[in-house]
Amino acid sequence: MTLSEQLAQYIADVRFDDIPQDVVQFTKLCIVDYYSSLLKGQEAEPVRMMEQVAQLIGGEQQATAVTGLKTSITNAAFINGGASHVIELDDIHKASIVHAATVIMPAAIAIAEWKNLSGKQLIEAIIVGYEVAFRVGETVTPSHYYYFHNTATCGTFGAAAAVAKLLDLSKEQIVQAFGSAGTQAAGLWEFIEDGAMSKQLHPGKAAMNGILSALLAQQGFTGATAILEGRRGFFEAMSDEYDVTRMTEKLGQQYKITENAFKVHASCxxxxxxxxxxxxxxxxxxxxxxxxxxxxxxxxxxxxxxxxxxxxxxxxxxxxxxxxxxxxxxxxxxxxxxxxxxxxxxxxxxxxxxxxxxxxxxxxxxxxxxxxxxxxxxxxxxxxxxxxxxxxxxxGDPENALTDQDFINKFNSLVPLEEAHKEKIIHDLLHLETIQVQQLIRTLHPVEHISIV
Amino acid sequence: MTLSEQLAQYIADVRFDDIPQDVVQFTKLCIVDYYSSLLKGQEAEPVRMMEQVAQLIGGEQQATAVTGLKTSITNAAFINGGASHVIELDDIHKASIVHAATVIMPAAIAIAEWKNLSGKQLIEAIIVGYEVAFRVGETVTPSHYYYFHNTATCGTFGAAAAVAKLLDLSKEQIVQAFGSAGTQAAGLWEFIEDGAMSKQLHPGKAAMNGILSALLAQQGFTGATAILEGRRGFFEAMSDEYDVTRMTEKLGQQYKITENAFKVHASCxxxxxxxxxxxxxxxxxxxxxxxxxxxxxxxxxxxxxxxxxxxxxxxxxxxxxxxxxxxxxxxxxxxxxxxxxxxxxxxxxxxxxxxxxxxxxxxxxxxxxxxxxxxxxxxxxxxxxxxxxxxxxxxGDPENALTDQDFINKFNSLVPLEEAHKEKIIHDLLHLETIQVQQLIRTLHPVEHISIV
Incomplete structure (x- = not known):
């Protein structure tokens, strides 16, 4: 079996009911942390520009951008990917150097909103997306990281995994989705020399590309079956050294999302x-x-x-x-x-x-x-x-974990909304496994944006 | 000046009136050749799948896909990029190993249709796009080519250049557009092991990404100013060896599009x-x-x-x-x-x-x-x-050039349309500098596709 096939098998096997309660709770806190960054980031200049471009090309009203714009799933993921990374307070996984939330959550939440899926399904998908992104990142770190922004490149695989889970793709389709994801994976660190806005473009595009990969696979569109380990695949092409054992070690026996770390201070x-x-x-x-x-x-x-x-x-x-x-x-x-x-x-x-x-x-x-x-x-x-x-x-490191209240405090201190509104959002997020994702979206954006056609 | 700044200066300086008549004529034949492949490719399975995904996410009715779908500029470029590469009869530049038409034309034509630009402007933009894509490709060939599909990676820069020219971006904006283009450049050869459809995804995505890069730059969105030659830029990250002199040697003094080659036989x-x-x-x-x-x-x-x-x-x-x-x-x-x-x-x-x-x-x-x-x-x-x-x-090599009639014969033998319809299309293409691009599109798609909203 190729690595993609092993990942596909793992993804197909994940079931909400098998996930330990503490992992579910931790995942919900990851989502709280995502919304802290997302809701604070919406006003930032690069995000406004990304929204302008999304509005310009337009799209079906499938999902909601943080700005309130109802747009296509790909556009919503694009905008929310930029918005959730821009204040530099989003989560980080040390071993893979991947900021997972900013790529996986925009993709997964857009799909869950569009397809009217449950909070349980979203939690499942996010766990799967983190697992894949972290494993790909660990495999190629550190050599890949010198040139490439892991969050973008490895995140693309994670976003594809999460969306594939939500769309209930077959194992064969998931393999094809990884093929399309890997061949779109991109994001160079060169922008850091200018402090340029590519930092926001990367997660937005990775989220969008993850969605495109899964949608294409759903149509039967094929990709490389060994996109990760193949002779001209992602590892060989885009890293000098890599440790392929990281892809599958204890796969399905652990939840790597629990290794995630969080920032409470807005500094390095x-x-x-x-x-x-x-x-x-x-x-x-x-x-x-x-x-x-x-x-x-x-x-x-x-x-x-x-x-x-x-x-x-x-x-x-x-x-x-x-x-x-x-x-x-x-x-x-x-x-x-x-x-x-x-x-x-x-x-x-x-x-x-x-x-x-x-x-x-x-x-x-x-x-x-x-x-x-x-x-x-x-x-x-x-x-x-x-x-x-x-x-x-x-x-915020796993060894010095935040309390639930720490997450809520961070959310409350960052998010520029009325207290009562914030309380409702936190309530929905902490009870996510009992609601539909569309309910969360309605709580987030209580005024419907009616488009006059 | 960075390479992007030198390219931006070159792009800003190109004027239709300065282009020799034989280069204009050759460019029109390149466009004829593009439409031969595009119109034949529209029925192919991967193209239909790409269209399905584009329809699913939707978009403003800005440009026309070869299938007749009126959709966003990015979606149209995505579909037409796939369709113009699928029959494997599109143009090829030996020194850069870039198939330029299948990336640059879908992007440029979509923009020209959307903005109701002239044939002259389109010709200018295509010349500029080829110049950039060929130069980037020559710089990194052969080492880059082992892993990466030059058509996709180098093509992204070419598409951004062509669109930047059509949108009349400032030099500063063009530099930013290259920054966003280079950090999105992707496309691995691994798919060839499976004969997978990534071959069509690559030009479609490269065309789409070129458009996104230019649209973002137009909004003021920044990117790396030295995305090509920078320490963590495209050349260093994605090729083992490269010859940076190829980027600027005789830049502005020659028209590299005239080095383009064409296939008349449908084989290797x-x-x-x-x-x-x-x-x-x-x-x-x-x-x-x-x-x-x-x-x-x-x-x-x-x-x-x-x-x-x-x-x-x-x-x-x-x-x-x-x-x-x-x-x-x-x-x-x-x-x-x-x-x-x-x-x-x-x-x-x-x-x-x-x-x-x-x-x-x-x-x-x-x-x-x-x-x-x-x-x-x-x-x-x-x-x-x-x-x-x-x-x-x-x-079809420059040293054994096709005659104008050879291009027309190839078009006629490939394109599955009525003779009279083909004649009209050829007429428009051979008189492109005298018409608006929207006229060409109306000739191509005489029945308006009315969308019932």
Missing amino acids: RHTHAAMDLALELHKKVEKSGIDFIKSVEVGAYQVALDITDAKNPQTIYAAKFSMQFCVALALSGEGGFDAFNADTLQDPTIRKLMEKLTVSVDENINSQYPQEWGAKIQIHWQDGSSDVVQSRFPK | RHTHAAMDLALELHKKVEKSGIDFIKSVEVGAYQVALDITDAKNPQTIYAAKFSMQFCVALALSGEGGFDAFNADTLQDPTIRKLMEKLTVSVDENINSQYPQEWGAKIQIHWQDGSSDVVQSRFPK
């Missing part, structure tokens, strides 16, 4: 363990006043400091990549998306805190990287006493 | 020089009768025989890759698309001819490959006499 992931600790110290700082702080020592792993040792950031974006700024911000009690703004950027209190701060590599922490992305903070007070706090995993 | 290109010669010998064979043939020696270059030395093909597809079958077919006077069929496959006369045939490498011919794809045929008659014919370039 390498600052997060230290920010967790600084927030923990905030109460003491507030009580004593910052003048009582003599100095703050931040210990981290080498890679973190390679990227984030920046004493004097001058833009909001740069501030998110400054360990000094992020820790000072967190010591003053903040860390969320809105906390990185023009005011905090120049806030004299934060700047004063930054001056008291030194960063250095902590050898113990460094020796555990990359399995652990740890940090240590020692705060020295004016009276000669000090406090030390340490962490091995940033909050 | 490596059989074509020999088929030309066999067709030349056909009259003598017909006059003498095949029993008067004692033996036929076919000389070719090594690569041709590596691929086409097949004494006993059992399928129509295999027959197109059998030098023996193709030469015997041509000796009996045939070579076109319909000549490869179930009857000729088992025709006793052709099989008898094949038995008299030997193929071998001719060292003189072989030494000139790949600059020349030559052939030699020596026919020995029962009376001891013999005839020898030799060719350095298959008909």
